[in-house]
Amino acid sequence: MTPPLTQSDIDREIAELHKAHDGEEADQPRRDFAPYRSSALRHPKQPLIAVDDPEAAELTGPVFGVTDVTALDADLTKQHLGEPLGERITVQGRVLDRSGRPVRGQLVEIWQANASGRYLHQRDDHPAPLDPNFTGVGRCLTDDEGRYAFTTIKPGAYPWRNHVNAWRPAHIHFSVFGTAFTQRLVTQMYFPNDPLFPYDPVLNSVTDERARQRLVAAYEHDLSVPEWSLGYRWDIVLDGPSATWMEEGR
Numbered sequence: 466m467t468p469p470l471t472q473s474d475i476d477r478e479i480a481e482l483h484k485a486h487d488g489e490e491a492d493q494p495r496r497d498f499a500p501y502r503s504s505a506l507r508h509p510k511q512p513l514i515a516v517d518d519p520e521a522a523e524l525t526g527p528v529f530g531v532t533d534v535t536a537l538d539a540d541l542t543k544q545h546l547g548e549p550l551g552e553r554i555t556v557q558g559r560v561l562d563r564s565g566r567p568v569r570g571q572l573v574e575i576w577q578a579n580a581s582g583r584y585l586h587q588r589d590d591h592p593a594p595l596d597p598n599f600t601g602v603g604r605c606l607t608d609d610e611g612r613y614a615f616t617t618i619k620p621g622a623y624p625w626r627n628h629v630n631a632w633r634p635a636h637i638h639f640s641v642f643g644t645a646f647t648q649r650l651v652t653q654m655y656f657p658n659d660p661l662f663p664y665d666p667v668l669n670s671v672t673d674e675r676a677r678q679r680l681v682a683a684y685e686h687d688l689s690v691p692e693w694s695l696g697y698r699w700d701i702v703l704d705g706p707s708a709t710w711m712e713e714g715r
């Protein structure tokens with residue numbers, strides 16, 4: 466029987482892959498980043514199939530209307546009768562194109578664990594408490610300046626079964642919808658100075674250090690609301706040299 470993988474095994478693999486891809490020009494994480502074990506099984510192994518008629522594909526895809534999105538959807542602390550537990554935060558930023566122009570009217574969706582690091586999901590059964598007042602999903606549309614804003618709870622770190630003692634740094638999953646379902650982009654936002662960064666194969670599947678930094682929000686004191694919440698700023702750049710790295714297989 467092969468011994469269980471330790472953090473040191475994973476650290477070694479990450480270091481080797483970072484060295485191998487040092488300075489490489491890329492704008493996407495690798496689809497099969499070996500230290501992130503399930504990516505080996507999950508990533509597409511066949512070439513993509515071009516759809517002859519993309520408009521027909523859109524007709525069967527999910528749709529949403531501007532009137533479907535309400536202000537309540539962007540406040541994850543007000544979706545239940547009571548207040549969720551944890552550190553209340555506001556997360557704001559802009560969705561920008563490669564030239565820094567605002568991307569307006571974009572559906573931005575988030576999902577996240579609660580303050581204890583637990584998702585409200587049947588596959589998450591690790592022994593941390595659920596919060597009856599927190600679902601962990603939200604959405605909003607960007608305004609004319611490309612701005613989005615959410616009020617939520619700072620998510621906790623959580624364990625996963627990639628290797629022995631594997632922990633994900635606190636993060637919020639983001640989706641930017643585009644103008645059609647086939648354009649959807651998915652990524653993750655992290656919190657500054659998280660001690661778990663070096664150990665996480667998911668974050669480190671982004672092999673470029675500067676690109677990893679672009680996934681980390683900045684604490685911004687002026688965004689903190691007195692007596693209410695701590696403020697974080699995180700901009701999403703859709704392409705170009707400053708692009709936010711997105712997950713493949715979208």
Ligand SMILES: [Fe+2]
Pocket residue numbers: 578633636638
């Ligand atoms: Fe997650």
